[in-house]
Amino acid sequence: MALHLVYHPIYSELELPPQHRYPIHKYRMLYQHLDQELGLGLHPHLQLHQPHPISIDEVKQLHHPDYIDALFSNTLPAAKMRRIGFPWSPQLIERTLTSSGGTKLTVDLAYQHGIGIHLSGGYHHAHHDFGSGFCLINDLALAARHALTLKGIDKVMIIDCDVHHGDGTATLLADNPEIITFSVHCDKNFPARKPASDIDLALPRDTTTEEYLDAFASILPLALAQHQPDIVIYDAGVDIHQHDELGYFKVCIDGIYQRDHLVLSLCRNASIPVAAVVGGGYRSEHQHLVKLHAQLIYSALDVLTQR
Structure with a gap:
């Protein structure tokens, strides 16, 4: 059985000002690392796919059309672009849609x-009519709504383990009982206002690996059993790592692997498909994020080969 990976070179093809906080190069570096370590295209259990941009009409079914029109035409007020955190460019829009x-x-x-x-992926701070925190449109909510159009998918669970609360996802999907939002995050971190998800696990600053895994493992099986999703969308953010510059947790790299393995193995044992995104992770040296994000792929390969 193959593990299916999705990647496009455009993810790192965005010019940003010097010293910008967003680690734009990590996507290319992660792809190159996996190619060097595992041999993409040669590995017997890996298959690579390249996506196409999502349609603007589909985006407008989730986000306010006026916001999308202004965003895509570069007529959004400067203050709202500053809230997003990126300078506008055609490449930014193409990258976002892709x-x-x-x-x-x-x-x-x-x-x-x-x-x-x-x-x-994992742009969970995008709301109905504004973007925020490096997020222009909410790919998690868009993907969850798409999942409900597939035969046999009547309930979706978004498990968001980025260290920052999934506020945009929570507000966008608050009135949709077919999509369960589950956010595991730092209680004293961005955003300041945290609207209620269906399930919120807010952990204090300086949470250790053991504390994190104990808390998450005590809730995740119950959440899956209670809601019985037909598919899970998993945001595997690595900004929970102890050296993340925007994280405030003390989770080690093995803790990230164990968290990812827990999600994937529980879902596989329950025959629940999992669509995972790499999510957030913030280091000035982008290369330092690569091995952290790679834990998701390593854990998935281990689950598929039953290790």
Whole structure:
């Protein structure tokens, strides 16, 4: 059985000002690392896919059309672009649409094969009519709504383990009982206002690996049993790591592997497809994020080969 990966070179093809906080090069570096370590295209259990941009019409079914029109035409007020955190460019828009298309494709691959992993995604701070925190449109919510159009998918669970609360996802999907939002995050971190998800696990600053895994493992099986999702969308953010510059947790690299393995193995044992995105992770030296994000792929390969 193959592990299906989704990637596009455009993910790192965005010019940003010097010293910008967003680690734009990590996607290319992760792809190159996996190619060097595992041999993409040669590995017997890996298959690579390249996504197409999501349609603007589909985006407008989730986000306010006026916001999308202003965003895509570069007429959004400067203050609202500052809230997003990126300078506007045509490449930014193309990258955003392609990444959202990638998360949508990952859902399709998970639906067909059991597990799909997107080497981008997790833009959970995008709200109905504004963007925030490096997020223009909410690929998780878009992908969850798409999943509900697939035969036999009547309930979706978004498990968001990025260290920052999934506020945009929570507000966008608050009135949709078919999509369960589950956020595991730092209680004293961005955003300041944290609207209620269906399930919130807020952990204090300086949470250790053992504390994190104990808390998460005590809730995740119950959440899956209670809601019985037909598919899971998993945001495997690595900004929970002890050296993350925006994280405030003390979780080690093995803790990230164990967290990812827990999600993937529980879902596989329950025959729940998982569409995973790599999510957040912030280091000035982008290369330092590569091995952290790679834990998701390593854990998925171990689950698929029953290790």
